[in-house]
Amino acid sequence: MAVLSPTETALKPLLQVKGLTKRYGPSTAVSHCSFGVDEGKTVVIVGPSGSGKTTLLRCINYLEIPDAGQVILKGEVIGQRQIHKQGQAWKPISERALARQRQRIGFVFQRFNLFAHLSALDNVAVGPHRVLGLSRSAAQDLAARQLERVFLKEHSHKRPHQLSGGQQQRVAIARCLAMSPDLMLFDEPTSALDPELVTEVLEVMRELARDGMTMVVVSHEMGFARQVAQQVIFMDEGSIVEQGEPDAIFDRPQEPRTQQFLSKVLV
Numbered sequence: 001m002a003v004l005s006p007t008e009t010a011l012k013p014l015l016q017v018k019g020l021t022k023r024y025g026p027s028t029a030v031s032h033c034s035f036g037v038d039e040g041k042t043v044v045i046v047g048p049s050g051s052g053k054t055t056l057l058r059c060i061n062y063l064e065i066p067d068a069g070q071v072i073l074k075g076e077v078i079g080q081r082q083i084h085k086q087g088q089a090w091k092p093i094s095e096r097a098l099a100r101q102r103q104r105i106g107f108v109f110q111r112f113n114l115f116a117h118l119s120a121l122d123n124v125a126v127g128p129h130r131v132l133g134l135s136r137s138a139a140q141d142l143a144a145r146q147l148e149r150v151f152l153k154e155h156s157h158k159r160p161h162q163l164s165g166g167q168q169q170r171v172a173i174a175r176c177l178a179m180s181p182d183l184m185l186f187d188e189p190t191s192a193l194d195p196e197l198v199t200e201v202l203e204v205m206r207e208l209a210r211d212g213m214t215m216v217v218v219s220h221e222m223g224f225a226r227q228v229a230q231q232v233i234f235m236d237e238g239s240i241v242e243q244g245e246p247d248a249i250f251d252r253p254q255e256p257r258t259q260q261f262l263s264k265v266l267v
């Protein structure tokens with residue numbers, strides 16, 4: 001079973017999210033969310049617009065600092081709610097631990113976020129060169145291998161504006177892979193793409209799943225979720241309403257809110 005309740009921690013999933021909460025002023029975007037992902041498994045998060053999917057994902061690699069809860073990657077807790085002079089707040093145990101954890105988690109954005117002035121090859125090589133300290137030529141060799149993995153070998157010299165959206169997203173995936181992440185997070189990776197470009201990105205993600213990458217994917221692609229995910233999480237109003245195997249969630253949802261959402265999207 002890929003997704004575990006917090007009480008099943010004995011099985012030690014690669015990622016454990018416990019009680020994660022994020023507020024913006026008076027409104028709560030993510031409320032006490034807990035789940036786990038075993039190594040090599042894929043979890044897909046679905047739910048209506050504004051239900052907190054992106055915020056949950058961004059809290060997992062600290063693009064957003066949570067107000068409460070824990071993210072445990074490979075057993076390492078890197079931050080928790082602490083009491084200090086001004087009151088209580090979530091704090092990393094150390095900035096170094098926070099940086100190390102961020103480096104171990106790849107994040108693929110909806111809108112690619114590539115450097116416009118760099119070639120595809122250099123977009124992928126810049127992280128291994130600047131962050132991992134590889135020489136320029138070693139970083140470029142690594143980048144070339146990752147571009148080959150996403151079927152873009154012959155496009156490596158092109159800049160983002162010379163590539164289709166699907167190709168740009170595959171460069172963004174190669175850029176993550178070049179950092180050898182333990183976990184990859186995808187935030188609606190195909191929603192900015194024209195329909196004919198969606199398939200090529202999903203195919204690369206299927207390959208990654210087959211290769212044993214551990215992934216958490218926010219997506220509206222229900223067919224992909226059914227084929228690739230071991231677990232589906234349904235979120236609404238900041239909370240995890242229901243989670244389970246794809247066939248159970250899609251064919252036999254238990255919660256009325258899940259049923260209502262699926263009746264709209266699975267037409």
Ligand SMILES: Nc1ncnc2c1ncn2[C@@H]1O[C@H](COP(=O)(O)OP(=O)(O)OP(=O)(O)O)[C@@H](O)[C@H]1O
Pocket residue numbers: 024028029047048049050051052053054055056
């Ligand atoms: N930076 C922010 N400041 C204030 N409120 C925010 C911020 N980011 C998100 N929110 C609010 O938090 C809630 C959850 O937003 P989030 O983007 O996580 O939902 P989502 O499920 O990913 O939506 P969508 O499917 O439309 O992308 C929403 O009410 C949103 O308005």
